[in-house]
Amino acid sequence: MNRRIVALSALLLALSGTATAAGSSPALQQCLDAANTTAAMLGCNAQETKVQDKRLNTAYKTALQAQQGPRRQQLQDVQRLWIKYRDANCAFAGSATGGSIDQVNGSGCVLDMTQTRAEELENLVGP
Structure with a gap:
């Protein structure tokens, strides 16, 4: 039993450090604070990833429209490589x-x- 508590505590600590490092949203932090299983933590991450993926797609489209000439193709190539990476x-x-x-x-x-990556793309075109 003690090993489970220690393992869960370590898991929560590792996850909270990851979430904080990216400047997580209050909704994600609230979800993680309430999560007491691996499945719940994965659900929290998946929910916030959907939000950030939508943000990334919007930023990419905006950045792509702002590019001209060969830079447009370069951004497309870079984004494809970034996804693979x-x-x-x-x-x-x-x-x-x-x-x-x-x-x-x-x-x-x-x-x-x-x-x-969403932040990087947003910074390509400014506020």
């Missing part, structure tokens, strides 16, 4: 131990990287 990087992060923490780490990685 994100997926490979997060698959790697999500396979480190073979335990349930891997799923949380992998989904947290996708969330963090998606949020960061």
Whole structure:
């Protein structure tokens, strides 16, 4: 029983550090605070990832429209490569131990990287 409590505490600590690192939303933090299972934590990450993915797609479309000439194609190429990198990087992060923490780490990685990329794309065109 004590091992389960310690493992869950470590899992929550690892996840909260990941969420905070990306400047998570209050809704995500509230969800994570209430989550007491791996499945619940994954649900929280999935919910916020949908929000950030929508943000990323909007930022990408705006940034793409702002580009001219060869820069437009370059941005398309870069974005395709970034998606491949994100997926490979997060698959790697999500396979480190073979335990349930891997799923949380992998989904947290996708969330963090998606949020960061959305910010990068937003910064291409300014506020």
